[in-house]
Amino acid sequence: MTPKVVRTVAALRQETAKWRAEGLRYAVVPTMGALHEGHLTLVREGLKRAPKVITTIFVNPRQFAATEDLGRYPRDEAGDLAKLQGAGCDLVFAPPPEEVYPLGFATTVSVAGPAKAGLEDRFRPQFFDGVTTIVSKLFIQTGADFAMFGEKDYQQLMVVTRMARDLDLPIEVIGIPTVREADGLAMSSRNAYLSPEERKKATAIHRALSYAADHIRAGETPHAAASRAEHVLTGDGFKIDYIAARNALSLAEPATSAEPLRLLAAVWNGKTRLIDNIAV
Ligand code: PAF
Numbered sequence: 001m002t003p004k005v006v007r008t009v010a011a012l013r014q015e016t017a018k019w020r021a022e023g024l025r026y027a028v029v030p031t032m033g034a035l036h037e038g039h040l041t042l043v044r045e046g047l048k049r050a051p052k053v054i055t056t057i058f059v060n061p062r063q064f065a066a067t068e069d070l071g072r073y074p075r076d077e078a079g080d081l082a083k084l085q086g087a088g089c090d091l092v093f094a095p096p097p098e099e100v101y102p103l104g105f106a107t108t109v110s111v112a113g114p115a116k117a118g119l120e121d122r123f124r125p126q127f128f129d130g131v132t133t134i135v136s137k138l139f140i141q142t143g144a145d146f147a148m149f150g151e152k153d154y155q156q157l158m159v160v161t162r163m164a165r166d167l168d169l170p171i172e173v174i175g176i177p178t179v180r181e182a183d184g185l186a187m188s189s190r191n192a193y194l195s196p197e198e199r200k201k202a203t204a205i206h207r208a209l210s211y212a213a214d215h216i217r218a219g220e221t222p223h224a225a226a227s228r229a230e231h232v233l234t235g236d237g238f239k240i241d242y243i244a245a246r247n248a249l250s251l252a253e254p255a256t257s258a259e260p261l262r263l264l265a266a267v268w269n270g271k272t273r274l275i276d277n278i279a280v
Helices: 009-021 037-049 077-087 127-142 151-166 189-193 196-201 203-217 222-235
Strands: 004-006 026-031 052-057 091-093 146-150 172-176 239-247 261-269 272-279
Touching (some): 052 077, 203 222, 203 261, 222 261
Parallel strands (some): 026 052
Antiparallel strands (some): 261 272
């Protein structure tokens, strides 16, 4: 069955109240639409934890800078609904901007810690305040028991987890491993921007991260291994925003290779900015 679509918070709460009355738990999958297998995996993982799943579709203007791709961000609601039906999603919350940010809206939810790690925040200073403001609203609006996030946006996952904990939000944030194409490229809505040539070249990002991770496991310092990956990708013609090895939980610079580590990258492939990360 096609999932029911609601566009107001009041209609959303009417639906979730019915589930609660039946004693049902439910998960939320926050998205900006242009859904791919990565998002559908989050829906399926949600359904493993709860009998109902809500997917939210909202291209959140507050997490885009004026110079970024808000206008050209891919939108395909009909296609998204067909995919969500296939994945077993029950309800879609797709509000218009004025429902989310009515006239006079004046609140920003701002997190420090992992949101100020000098990674995405260094290159997209507006990004995490936009994300945490919308995600906190979505958590409160849906009242979900579980929130499903992909590890692909690893810093976002750490920031949202921190926020939910710090604000005592009664929701469990669950990170799900990145879904990759057969050649290793992390699935992303932004892959749609790549020319066939750029698409082929993009596989180098995951290869370079894996190569650096192997070097850390073989005893190289995290910093030297990250520089090695940077050297490879620069040679391939990518413009690098960052390639960094960080503590996997705090995202702080690691003091030793014995800590749990995560290698994270943001690079430009032509005019498209791609991010990826792997565990070491
Ligand atoms: O990861 C995304 O698609 C967005 O940042 C999110 C979590 C839906 C908030 O707009």
